[in-house]
Amino acid sequence: MRLTPGSVPLSAWRAIANGEVATLDPAAMPAIKASADAVGAILAKGEAVYGINTGFGKLASVRIADADLATLQKNIVLSHAAGVGAPMAPATAKLMMALKLASLARGASGVQVATIQLLEAMLARDVVPVVPAQGSVGASGDLAPLSHMTTVLIGVGEAWFQGVRMPAADALAKAGLKPLNLGPKEGLALLNGTQFSTAQALAGLFAIERVFQAALVTGALSTEAAKGSDTPFDPRIHALRGHKGQAEVADALRALMEGSAIRASHAVGDDRVQDPYCLRCQPQVMGAALDVMRQASVTLAIEANGVSDNPLIFPETGEALSGGNFHAEPVAFAADMLAMAICEIGSLSERRIAMLVDPALSRLPAFLTPKPGLNSGFMIPQVTAAALVSENKQRAFPASVDSIPTSANQEDHVSMAAHGARRLSEMADNAAQVIGIEYLAAAQGIDFHAPLASSKPLEAARTLLRAKVPHLEDDRYFAPDMEKSHALIVGGAIAQTVGALPGLQGDLT
Incomplete structure (x- = not known):
């Protein structure tokens, strides 16, 4: 099922949920590369930009040295992988991965082409992250479950390979894939967003x-x-x-x-x-x-x-704009409507x-x-x-x-x-x-x-x-x-x- 970022019909998501393999339209690659190049240009300016060379959440005011940027992205993935409970169904996890793939491919997230290619290859070769289903409050994005998805990309955590559960590094190796080295902004781009809630x-x-x-x-x-x-x-x-x-x-x-x-x-x-x-x-x-x-x-x-990640990269102007697209209120309202409908049926x-x-x-x-x-x-x-x-x-x-403040009231x-x-x-x-x-x-x-x-x-x-x-x-x-x-x-x-x-x-x- 080929995904054209920004215009994927509901029928395509339905097909993916039913077992079709998602692949990306190659025409998306130039926008992805331009977005990654824009992150490099932002770093070259030496300015503090949230999520690229600063801490996260309440720690956004902490400036991170250039030498620590790779560690910063790895740390956010590991520290945010704090989900609990039974794992989400593998078919729904694949749908979540496809949603993340299509979102990153819009060219506003600043990720490498290699990151897109690894996500696509995992879907094609049936490497599915084991993602605990509890731990997200739906803003700032589905942080915990998407972090568990992302750990597999760096060879940490667990995954199913062709239906067998095993350590993530083993699953990647059996599929002929190598773990990813995260670049600036990439960890945040992968774990921030509403793809878990939307897939569910x-x-x-x-x-x-x-x-x-x-x-x-x-x-x-x-x-x-x-x-x-x-x-x-x-x-x-x-x-x-x-x-x-x-x-x-x-x-x-x-x-x-x-x-x-x-x-x-x-x-x-x-x-x-x-x-x-x-x-x-x-x-x-x-x-x-x-x-x-x-x-x-x-x-x-x-x-x-x-x-739905943050900040968003605009290559045409070289800007990184912080906003709140990760807030999943539209999904929450839709889910509530569906809950009432199935209850009445x-x-x-x-x-x-x-x-x-x-x-x-x-x-x-x-x-x-x-x-x-x-x-x-x-x-x-x-x-x-x-x-x-x-x-x-x-x-x-x-x-x-319902709502409850998190991250020391930064995410209130x-x-x-x-x-x-x-x-x-x-x-x-x-x-x-x-x-x-x-x-x-x-x-x-x-x-x-x-x-x-x-x-x-x-x-x-x-x-x-x-x-x-x-x-x-x-x-x-x-x-x-x-x-x-x-x-x-x-x-x-x-x-x-x-x-x-x-x-x-x-x-x-």
Whole structure:
């Protein structure tokens, strides 16, 4: 996946997150070299410039002798590699490296061409830094995690090489690479920036896309299982309100149910006037989530193409300007929006599960078992879904409203973007588990309507599940069924099976 700095589309970051190898457009090299030359020219003037020949943070007023500049850059990398906790997923670490590569290649960071080439070679040869995921407050950049990434470039710390964890120096050697000697400004350029938070947020966004697509299908299946109406999906209703996502979700649900014999049976002898909100208000809730996802994706696409280290080098004037592009507030806001969206997607799904297991609402056998009492059926899977939804509610509290002063009050307001972004993948997986339980429950409910069949796409989705999980006649060990259903959600198989939906062609965001 070739990266053209400053104009990389979201689809390229999605491809990299899914395993494509990032390479840099060679046309970026002149700007990179000009930026490095500008740093040399600044040093030749003998002036004190932050990050090049001074200390860092609160120590910015301390002037560093020319003979110590290489040591200065090495020291900042080693001292800032102070992360803790489990390492970030290797696939997300690769995405972070690609984001850093594209940012440095804008030609405003003052790094050597050799530094760019080493990052690119590590990606090509599957050398992935082991990066503890905790320790960033999202300003001044993601210092700790990016420092752990950078230590590997100088042969320190740990890395995976072709999936095997080992000392960084060994990983580089096995890949035929040599550690880097950092030049002036390079250590700071590599560890300053928002690439950790942005990578985590993008990984979360892409996971949420898959869950969203699956939830549309399981929502339609649940509507069928409850013999719900598709009248709430009439386009005239949604045109009067005007929200794009809402109208698109209604179109998709209507298409999913088109041609269903179960749906046709609703119009005959059904005394229910209106369905519960969990069925009737799917376009309003899921559509709002889709609009929020798209808004967040715009912010993240801009951030992914931006330059967020400090100071920034302007070769055309020979200036090094100190600012605050490392402050990750845009990423924090985007992550908070995504957290609320995935929380609501899972919450609505759990309400549909609860509706299906309640015979007073669904008019199906209690807990979706033919022999309630002797069998508990879907009683406890619904409890599990409720537990996961409540966990996501607790995690959805906005991270961006928190701040804590750091670096002796020099960095006195921070974004907490790393916290906000890091939770997203786990929240998406919690929601995927909930959607997986709904998938099982809705398919079970539709089984009770035989010989009536659902629509062609929904029957395809049910057949996909039934190839892995048989109908639940009597109680059995439930966890393996849930694991198989969950795999179909996170792998995107359910969305692929039903095919393209009106208004939701291609990538959602």
